[in-house]
Amino acid sequence: MKPQILAAALLFATTGTASAFDLPPEVQAPEYTGTIAAASGWYIRGDLGYNASSSAGKPSWKNYNSATDTYSSDTFDSARLEGDYSLSAGFGYQFNDFLRSDLTVDYFKSNFSGNSSTDSRCSSLQNGGTGCAFTHKQALAVLDVMANGYIDLGTYWGLTPYLGAGAGIANIDWGDQHVSKHCTSGTSGCNNWVKYNAKDYAGVESWRFAYALMAGVSYDIATNYKLDFGYRYSDIAGGDMFDWSKGESSKGASGVKGTDNGFGRHEIRVGLRMTGW
DSSP: OOOHHHHHHHHHHHHHHHHHHOOOOOOOOOOOOOOOOOOEEEEEEEEEEEEEEEEEEEEEEEEEETTTTTTEEEOOOOEEEEEEEEEEEEEEEEEESEEEEEEEEEEEEEEEEEEEEEOSOOOOTTTTTTEEEEEEEEEEEEEEEEEEEEEEEBBTTEEEEEEEEEEEEEEEOOOOOEEEEEEEEESOOOOTTTTOOOOOOOOOEEEEEEEEEEEEEEEEEETTEEEEEEEEEEEOOEEEEOOOOOOHHTTOOSSSSSEEEEEEEEEEEEEEEHHHE
């Protein structure tokens, strides 16, 4: 039996050695040495917005008849706001993985252009039976302060989608409005290239209620830094737009001559948030 036992021992040793050579070398997993941003804490933010679309509504303006001490109102036939970019800055607090809030200040400038018309003549020099068309141009600057709340919907592959809403106040600073007018043909023809009595009306500054709705996604680009891509709709309540001329005021006109009925903006935004302190 001794030769058989010796042969079996040699076969076992040879098989074990071959198996050891066949196995790949053991590899140790690298140790993670980075830091993970805290799920709560203060943050600051800055955003650049592009105005994809805006609505100026249907502003209106009044005429004053000093002989009868009465007013008549005309609505703009068309109204448009132009102005592409906005700037925003703010600070906030991340309460947990899903809830945060911030206070933001937004600023943008725009140019208003509009058209309106009446059946009355522009000037006594016109022939009877003609109407009058008005072209309105006015600059606008808006500064709004809003308190916002957000719900983060979880993080997937470094991306965190969110929904948000905000409310606050907006300072609307209308510049002077320049109005030019020309006749329009009615029952008799007119030369609509002739401009009549162009006037400037002093713009009005006011504070109004504003709100916003937001949606977007943030991405962790580095420890404590998040890149934010989002959509924001903001709506500002209507109010005073421009005042009476000195001549109209001296005849007894009171209140304001022109009002807007508010306007909304649809913006695409990109921003940066620094978190975790």
